[in-house]
Amino acid sequence: MAIKVLVYDDNEALRASIGALIEAEDDLEMVAAMSNAETVETDLQQLRPDVVLMDIDMPVVDGVAAVSRIRKTDAKLPVVMLTIFDDTDNIFNAICAGASGYLLKQHVTTELAGAVRTVMAGGAPMTGSVARKVLAMVPKAAAKEQETSRLSERETAILQLLVNGFSYKMMAAELGVTIDTIRFHIKKIYDKLHVHSAAGAVSRAIRDKLV
Amino acid sequence: MRNNIAKDLHDEIGSTLTSIKILSEVSGKSIDRDSGKARAFLEKISEQSAAAQQGISDIVWAVKPENDKLENMVIRMREYAAQTLESKNVRTDIHIDAQLLGTGLSMQQRRDFFLIYKEAVNNIAKYAGATLVTVDIRAEGHSLHLRIRDNGAGFDTARSRSTSGLRNMRSRAEALGGTLEINSSAGEGTAIHLRIPLT
Numbered sequence: 001m002a003i004k005v006l007v008y009d010d011n012e013a014l015r016a017s018i019g020a021l022i023e024a025e026d027d028l029e030m031v032a033a034m035s036n037a038e039t040v041e042t043d044l045q046q047l048r049p050d051v052v053l054m055d056i057d058m059p060v061v062d063g064v065a066a067v068s069r070i071r072k073t074d075a076k077l078p079v080v081m082l083t084i085f086d087d088t089d090n091i092f093n094a095i096c097a098g099a100s101g102y103l104l105k106q107h108v109t110t111e112l113a114g115a116v117r118t119v120m121a122g123g124a125p126m127t128g129s130v131a132r133k134v135l136a137m138v139p140k141a142a143a144k145e146q147e148t149s150r151l152s153e154r155e156t157a158i159l160q161l162l163v164n165g166f167s168y169k170m171m172a173a174e175l176g177v178t179i180d181t182i183r184f185h186i187k188k189i190y191d192k193l194h195v196h197s198a199a200g201a202v203s204r205a206i207r208d209k210l211v
Numbered sequence: 212m213r214n215n216i217a218k219d220l221h222d223e224i225g226s227t228l229t230s231i232k233i234l235s236e237v238s239g240k241s242i243d244r245d246s247g248k249a250r251a252f253l254e255k256i257s258e259q260s261a262a263a264q265q266g267i268s269d270i271v272w273a274v275k276p277e278n279d280k281l282e283n284m285v286i287r288m289r290e291y292a293a294q295t296l297e298s299k300n301v302r303t304d305i306h307i308d309a310q311l312l313g314t315g316l317s318m319q320q321r322r323d324f325f326l327i328y329k330e331a332v333n334n335i336a337k338y339a340g341a342t343l344v345t346v347d348i349r350a351e352g353h354s355l356h357l358r359i360r361d362n363g364a365g366f367d368t369a370r371s372r373s374t375s376g377l378r379n380m381r382s383r384a385e386a387l388g389g390t391l392e393i394n395s396s397a398g399e400g401t402a403i404h405l406r407i408p409l410t
Contacts (some may be wrong), residue, residue, distance in 0.1 A: 163286075163290065164286055165287065166289060167294075170293060
């Protein structure tokens with residue numbers, strides 16, 4: 001059964017290219033390519049995708065708002081944000097709103113299929129500049145009980161390595177663990193961002209322009 | 212300084228785009244008669260587009276004032292090594308003297324320094340067949356030293372002295388007011404040593 005992908009992007013050329021990329025993969029199928037997310041709830045109901053690719057920057061309803069709306073109706077549907085360059089603020093906001101991962105548009109050719117499969121398998125990608133923001137925004141756990149919403153020592157170490165440009169492979173070598181372990185920790189970091197954000201602290205800080 | 216970035220945009224990105232345009236037109240012409248040739252051209256378009264994207268990203272990175280410290284340079288060097296060498300199963304270890312992390316470089320210095328490194332890494336990816344690359348940045352006396360060593364196949368420095376890639380590296384070393392030494396021999400790997408004065 002092919003993975004059903006629903007794409008949101010306001011750029012027609014990109015919708016067409018991403019469509020072509022998806023169709024070229026045997027295990028992926030594009031159910032639709034929408035130019036805006038205004039009717040995202042009905043879209044999900046009618047099209048029943050397995051994963052959503054969401055452009056982060058769209059008019060009327062932007063990607064971050066769309067993710068919030070998706071999460072209100074479906075806590076688990078994987079949503080991967082599409083972004084140009086490293087739009088750190090929006091990426092961070094999207095993750096806090098519930099995004100499962102993100103992908104730079106310029107890397108879409110080499111990374112799209114992998115990113116879709118990663119989030120379908122429960123994994124989560126992360127890059128240095130977003131890691132820096134996470135370190136600044138999410139407090140470290142001072143005791144084990146705090147570790148449900150605050151960062152553990154291991155997670156802090158991994159975020160710091162990400163900030164310093166280490167790839168997953170380099171981190172695994174540096175920390176003496178497998179790449180799967182690294183991925184596991186990063187997924188936990190995402191979960192904590194969702195929890196932390198749900199508590200409202202992060203969105204408040206952003207609103208109050210503390211970052 | 213801005214003039215040099217403009218020159219880079221024109222020389223590097225502009226000429227790549229021209230090439231992509233020509234290849235696209237030629238692919239269009241040959242696609243019916245010779246699809247094998249068209250496929251080869253399309254692959255070239257793909258490679259050159261990726262190179263242009265990387266080139267623009269590198270220019271944007273160098274221009275940003277917040278990237279002025281060697282600390283930021285090392286981050287970008289790691290990212291580039293991971294992106295270029297990991298898929299070829301080459302491990303890259305990058306080490307910098309802690310005291311140098313805060314050393315500042317001008318926009319043009321960042322550009323030249325990173326491009327020397329980038330050229331070295333690209334050559335390793337293309338030709339070396341190495342499994343380990345060590346990059347070392349340290350201060351010795353009044354100079355900054357960048358050493359890039361790989362354990363790959365090596366090459367005959369006498370014969371390859373004037374490839375455009377190596378010439379570029381040397382002219383960028385000159386622009387930095389420094390010297391570039393390349394030591395290599397068949398089967399012994401390659402060592403590149405850049406020395407630039409620290410103000």
